Amino acid sequence: MNLKIRTEFGDDHEAIQLVHEQAFGGLAEAKLVAALRAGGYITVSLVATLNDNVVGHILFSPVMIRSAVGSIEILSLAPLAVLPEFQRQGIGTALVKMGIEACKATRYSSIVVLGDPAYYTQFGFSPALACSLKSPFGDSDSWMAMELFPGALSGIAGSVVYPPPFKVFE
Numbered sequence: 426m427n428l429k430i431r432t433e434f435g436d437d438h439e440a441i442q443l444v445h446e447q448a449f450g451g452l453a454e455a456k457l458v459a460a461l462r463a464g465g466y467i468t469v470s471l472v473a474t475l476n477d478n479v480v481g482h483i484l485f486s487p488v489m490i491r492s493a494v495g496s497i498e499i500l501s502l503a504p505l506a507v508l509p510e511f512q513r514q515g516i517g518t519a520l521v522k523m524g525i526e527a528c529k530a531t532r533y534s535s536i537v538v539l540g541d542p543a544y545y546t547q548f549g550f551s552p553a554l555a556c557s558l559k560s561p562f563g564d565s566d567s568w569m570a571m572e573l574f575p576g577a578l579s580g581i582a583g584s585v586v587y588p589p590p591f592k593v594f595e
């Protein structure tokens with residue numbers, strides 16, 4: 426398997442849309458990616474390629490924690506998808522791990538995600554770390570956070586505000 430993980434190129438946009446449409450079985454996430462790109466909200470966008478064909482994609486965009494003492498910008502992981510025929514081969518894992526490494530090179534300190542805890546806790550995401558962060562998607566065990574350096578979220582509490590393209594999911 427000739428798997429490569431790299432930053433998206435302009436040429437990848439159509440293939441990325443297709444990955445999300447097929448993985449999620451609908452247009453919502455593909456539209457979200459297009460809207461985040463159009464709005465300039467993409468911080469990290471990686472594709473997984475097999476023999477130069479895009480088979481997976483992960484995106485990180487900034488979100489705001491609004492607290493009583495001010496606002497702090499962190500990152501959101503969403504969406505993540507791998508083409509159905511290539512799932513369960515470690516491609517999603519490679520995208521998340523490389524994505525987190527790429528996020529460490531940005532100015533952001535932490536990442537939030539809404540997803541399956543069984544999947545995301547293996548990368549360091551934790552529901553407990555997100556306890557003091559209010560999700561716009563409602564209370565759930567699927568709401569997790571991870572610090573990009575120890576203590577990054579210590580003492581931080583507030584409501585997480587996503588950029589406008591996420592409104593359709595709230």
Ligand SMILES: CC(C)(COP(=O)(O)OP(=O)(O)OC[C@H]1O[C@@H](n2cnc3c(N)ncnc32)[C@H](O)[C@@H]1OP(=O)(O)O)[C@@H](O)C(=O)NCCC(=O)NCCS
Pocket residue numbers: 448449504505506507508511512513514515516517518519539540541543544
């Ligand atoms: C989630 C997703 C990106 C994982 O990609 P992948 O390449 O299959 O992941 P990996 O091969 O690295 O890991 C697979 C393991 O994760 C687990 N897993 C896969 N998808 C999962 C999911 N949605 N929730 C929880 N666990 C999941 C499986 O149990 C699998 O382990 P197993 O093979 O031992 O059973 C892929 O399944 C996908 O595109 N799903 C549809 C879109 C989606 O739900 N995205 C996530 C939104 S938060």
